[in-house]
């Protein structure tokens with residue numbers, strides 16, 4: 001059986017979370033530092049450590065079968081490539097920014113002006129769509145400094161917390177796209193390796209659903225049981241078991257992380273006690 005070749009970023013923003021998700025889906029890799037390639041001990045997978053920016057070409061050429069990569073890089077350099085799963089980490093925006101004191105309020109206001117970026121294809125696409133003519137300066141890093149040194153009137157770069165913009169006296173005026181890490185696939189992947197990738201995707205989905213949910217156990221007075229159950233979504237329906245103490249029940253259910261605090265408040269108001277909230281490692285649906 002041939003191994004699935006999966007690329008992850010060698011070092012940088014995506015590396016740690018990419019390795020963590022592989023670990024969480026049960027793929028153990030003997031990781032020699034400075035190794036460019038490693039095999040999994042317990043799964044037909046080889047991991048290639050590559051630069052994020054180089055991965056689209058490796059996918060296109062079929063040198064790797066799949067990759068964990070920033071969606072923004074896929075849009076910039078791999079518009080012809082598909083991804084099969086959003087992975088929920090390395091969330092960021094690709095935005096247009098200008099000096100704080102600039103009068104520009106949108107990409108349109110940069111018509112005829114100079115824009116510095118590491119994402120020329122992305123900016124070009126938006127300029128074309130909006131029929132704007134602007135001058136692009138492609139630079140590979142420290143983009144945020146460009147307006148300060150007189151290289152450009154505006155920039156297009158990654159924004160996450162916004163602190164890099166703030167430190168450089170810039171303001172965001174338009175968000176071109178939202179990005180997160182994705183599982184991308186090579187158009188040249190063989191059928192045999194596709195089967196391995198499907199298994200990996202299924203495991204990833206189980207881990208991501210688990211990360212999004214909490215397992216909640218609580219004690220409910222029987223006279224409030226109905227009101228409490230009405231507050232709970234549950235996978236099918238909550239489990240209700242009688243407690244040794246007369247008039248009380250134990251309720252078990254799964255709650256989405258986002259709804260969690262709102263629901264907990266309601267549960268307490270209805271007399272729920274001994275509420276335990278546990279992380280879920282995997283949720284296989």
Ligand SMILES: Nc1ncnc2c1ncn2[C@@H]1O[C@H](COP(=O)(O)OP(=O)(O)OP(=O)(O)O)[C@@H](O)[C@H]1O
Nearest residue numbers: 012013014051052053070072073090091092158160
């Ligand atoms: N500040 C940030 N917050 C969240 N995600 C980010 C941030 N900066 C970058 N990313 C995401 O992580 C990816 C990798 O960024 P990083 O700066 O580590 O590498 P890079 O210089 O783009 O890539 P490489 O050197 O590997 O080609 C980006 O493409 C983006 O998807």
Ligand SMILES: O=P(O)(O)OC[C@H]1O[C@H](OP(=O)(O)OP(=O)(O)O)[C@H](O)[C@@H]1O
Nearest residue numbers: 013141142158159160161162163164165
């Ligand atoms: O909005 P913020 O939270 O400040 O994040 C945005 C910054 O993060 C990234 O740089 P990174 O730190 O990865 O350095 P790099 O330019 O060397 O890749 C990106 O290029 C921005 O400069």
Ligand SMILES: [Mg+2]
Nearest residue numbers: 012013141158
């Ligand atoms: Mg970076």
